[in-house]
Amino acid sequence: MMKEELFISGRNIPNVDPYLNIWHWQIPIYLYLGGLAAGIMFFAGYFTIMRKEKDMETTVKWAPFLVPGALVVGLFALFLDLKHQLYFWRLYTTIRLESPMSWGAWTLMLVTPLSFIWVASYMKELFPKWDWKFNILNKAEALAIKYRKSMAWAMMLLAVVLGVYTGILLSAFNARPLWNTSVLGILFLTSGLSTGLAASMWMSKSKYERKVLSRLDLIMIGIELFLIIHMLMGFLAASEVQIEAAHLFLGGEFTVVFWVFVIILGLVFPATLEVLELKGFHIPVWIPALLILIGGLVFRFVMVEAGQITRFLY
């Protein structure tokens, strides 16, 4: 039997305690949209490099239309999170290699224009009536089309950086035990790829394309489930503060949202539907797609919220 021991440690600063939660809805939205954009861009780049633009038309040409919007809204959410907004530009007067926030700000600075150029390079093909009006824009378009392959490589690479970054932004904080796991970078990347696939799948009208995407998505969901278990096992085998962090999901206050909305409704159930669909049952594609998209969003919210409760004990 363990000896019962009372441990009360407290301070009382009305605007700071009982626990500091400085990040609200803006940060999970920002991380989620970053991951979604990364997912769409990654596969648009991938299928371009594989010369599958014809078969995977939605993934390569249509879904990327969501990316500039997602990135701009995401950046705006980040902006809303800032408490000293007038000084926003300070992000772009330095590069600080040790700071994940700085990495993210600069990655988005590269990714966002690239996503706009990618979309622009398909405007005329998708909307034959489209006219750039200015000659210089026409020339720029021709250039973009010529270098599409290089852009595809750049997109894939930057998508990985962006996707991993959305996890590292949290995992770099040693002070918040729930975030402080190196699994988070790759876990958020996988989740981002899965939501990207779900978005493309939802938009696609081709049966073949949906089948390819749904197979890939099943792989992503499998990896994601593995990584989540891996993360929880890592916590349970670590120090007290991380064991307590894991317990937020294993009986603690986030147990229900985490298991019901993230694991079951966000991963296991849509995966089951996808398997049934591949087996020949008819299931409207928007159901698994929507569930995956919502599951990813809830996951970001849960991680950001729960992480801010966890802390060192002393």
Next chain:
Amino acid sequence: MRYAMAIDTKKCVGCGDCVVACQTENNVPHGYCRDWIVENVVGSYPNVEIELRSERCNHCDNSPCVRCCPTGASHIVEGGIVKVTHNMCIGCGACIQSCPYDARYSHPDGYVDKCTFCDHRLAKGQSPACVAVCPTNCLYFGDLEDPNSDVSKALKNRKWKVLAPEAGTKPQLYFLT
């Protein structure tokens, strides 16, 4: 030079004078503070012990808050004091998340604020406001590299601990136990 502070937990009575002195000296807005008192109760009846600690930023030697700052607003000055340049801070909150001691707060004006070891007073040869005002003289401040400083002398003959050393931040507040 390495500024540090020693806090005698056996002498502290938890009066909160250091908190008020700091709020007055540094114009800390209502409802916030840069230093605070923690009451730590450990044990089970009848063997209960209470420890009182006057805490503030640890001016860590390995400071995560400086590393994670995207603009360089959080920085280290002479003597290892960790400071925030207000008009460089964008209020992103990263440094607040990174501090294992919750020593920073978001000032209502937008920037992040925290203890400065009263470096404006140090420049005039005075001690930090909290140290100057403590009625039990339980706070010792000075240069760790100077064996004759108050803090060095206090640490010489007493047992001490730092908070959450496992966080790896190399904190520079030493609690005499």
